[in-house]
Amino acid sequence: MLKIAMLSTGEEVLHGDIVDTNAAWLSQRFFEHGYSMTKRSTVGDEMTALIEELLMLSFNCDIVVVNGGLGPTSDDLSAQAASLALDTELVLYPKWLETLEEFFAARGIIMPESNRKQAMLPKGSILLENPIGTACGFKLTLNDCDFYFTPGVPREFKLMVDQQVLPDIKASHPQVTGQDCSKLYTFGTSESALSDKLDKIKLPTGYTLGYRSYLPYIEVKLFGPKEDLDNRVKLLQIIFKLIEEHVVSVDESMQKHVAYLIQEKKMSISTAEQSTFGALSQWIQSNALAAEFCGHGWVLGERIAIGEQADDKLAAALALVGATKDKCGTDVAIVTGKVTDNAFCVTLAAPEGEWGQTLTLNRNYSRDEQALVITTVAADMLRRYLSKKPMFVGYSSLSRVKEMFVPRSVISE
Structure with missing residues (x-):
């Protein structure tokens, strides 16, 4: 099983000034494509903490998506932290510098010198282009772990994941089949009451049940192998019959x-x-x-x-x-x-x-x-x-x- 993690960076995320919607989106998106996240962590804009987290993740994961810290200001440290963790230097990527200059010229603006920093990447990195922003992404390998560094702006991040990160992961790990998740939304019951009814079910190998409680619903989630539709439907029918009284919808919101x-x-x-x-x-x-x-x-x-x-x-x-x-x-x-x-x-x-x-x-x-x-x-x-x-x-x-x-x-x- 692939071990996949996400590292979110920035004081505003760490301290709760903004909600980390990128992390929730990435977890859902990866799961839809058969890749389950195994860890999520957050680090502020502090160099030592960033380097330590990158190294720790590299020893324990196969894939890490790093989000944020690619801007032009002094507190954007992701590229520099990556170069120090990799024990290499930052080098200028002329292709991205040219893209940046064209980006500003098209708007009738002279590129600020601070933006030049966004074309400085760890030596040996693979450039991940950003068609709608100034922060390019990049890929590098550290201790046999593939790192994908991505911009924090949600629109730019999601586009890069869909167009570049996911296709690259699929090309590198085509053997991963992944899981599907079917959801039964219930109302008016409790997790313990649901568990009492459903614990008696003997699930086939590869299938598990999970629960998520939030007002006013409790989701019953059936996880199982992709492309195993017959078994999935049979199990859903058994589960539905046991808790039908409180099921308000299946695989869609109420x-x-x-x-x-x-x-x-x-x-x-x-x-x-x-x-x-x-x-x-x-x-x-x-x-x-x-x-x-x-x-x-x-x-x-x-x-x-x-x-x-x-x-x-x-x-x-x-x-x-x-x-x-x-x-x-x-x-x-x-x-x-x-x-x-x-x-x-x-x-x-x-x-x-x-x-x-x-x-x-x-x-x-x-x-x-x-x-x-x-x-x-x-x-x-x-x-x-x-x-x-x-x-x-x-x-x-x-x-x-x-x-x-x-x-x-x-x-x-």
């Missing part, structure tokens, strides 16, 4: 899946929101496929009392969802009632009738987290309706106080 269902059923939707502050409407309309079927959406202030039956919050929310559907002339309407003493109502009206439930939050959430959880509950009700699945399900972090279905025949009387 939003994309619900958008597909909305387009497939071609049902128009309206909303009235009190605890989600417009987040539900935004959730649905963020996908262009679903947005085509969205009707009116109202956001109600928290001080507004819904209906005259304020003592029965669910009845009031059912009345509102029916009125929203009728007034907007949509096929479906969804209402999220306000949170009172950690309890809230979510209701859905459709041609067959109206469904409603009162739920209690069992954890302490911030206001934004509450809105996210309730939005997902509402979206899950919509998904269940469009998929013809049971409308009510148990949620690990929520307790159901009350549920109700009112058939259209009763409402019409």
